[in-house]
Amino acid sequence: MGLFDKLFSGSNEPKQEDATPWIDLNTLEQLEMIKERSKTKTQFVFKHSTRCGISRMVISQFKRDYQLSETEADLYYLDLLNYREISSAIAETFKVMHESPQLLIIKNGVVVANKSHGGINELDLQKFV
Numbered sequence: 019m020g021l022f023d024k025l026f027s028g029s030n031e032p033k034q035e036d037a038t039p040w041i042d043l044n045t046l047e048q049l050e051m052i053k054e055r056s057k058t059k060t061q062f063v064f065k066h067s068t069r070c071g072i073s074r075m076v077i078s079q080f081k082r083d084y085q086l087s088e089t090e091a092d093l094y095y096l097d098l099l100n101y102r103e104i105s106s107a108i109a110e111t112f113k114v115m116h117e118s119p120q121l122l123i124i125k126n127g128v129v130v131a132n133k134s135h136g137g138i139n140e141l142d143l144q145k146f147v
Contacts, residue, residue: 036081038080038081038084038093039087039088039093040064040093040094040095041092041093041094041095042094042095042097043063043094043095043096043101043104044096044097044100044101044104045104046103046104046107048094048104049104049107049108049111052092052094052124053111053124053127054127055092056124056125056126056127056128057126057127059090059091059092060090060091060092060123060124060125060146060147061091061092061094061123061124061125062091062092062093062094062121062122062123062124062143063094063096063108063121063122063124064077064080064093064094064095064096064119064120064121064138065096065098065105065108065116065117065118065119065120065121065122066095066096066097066098066118066119067098067099067118067119068097068098068099069099070118070119072119072135073118073119076119076135076136076138076139077119079139080121080138080139083139084143085143085144086143086144086147090147091143091146091147096108098118105118108122112124112128112129113129114129114132117134117135118134119134119135119138120132120133120134120138121133121134121138121141123141123143123146125146130146131146
């Protein structure tokens with residue numbers, strides 16, 4: 019492959035797959051399911067703004083550090099720009115103020131912890147499992 023091809027076709031390195039076990043949160047009905055599942059397994063909801071540089075930085079570090087398996091907790095991803103109404107419903111349902119980025123930890127139907135911005139990556143998620 020020539021220099022011109024390398025410049026315009028991208029890197030020759032294979033892209034690293036995101037191994038984070040995200041579950042897309044894209045319906046209001048999922049909120050009741052999350053509440054119900056939280057009675058037997060910890061539920062995490064990561065609210066992310068795809069246009070925010072801070073949010074991109076926080077989610078990048080979060081993905082690098084996330085070590086829990088799918089059997090230990092469910093990890094939901096909410097794209098705030100596409101699903102703002104779900105974010106509003108989360109605030110109302112779980113009685114938390116909307117922030118972005120934000121991580122909510124839900125057990126037994128209630129939010130037991132939530133952090134925003136840099137505080138997300140300071141949480142010891144293992145202690146909530």
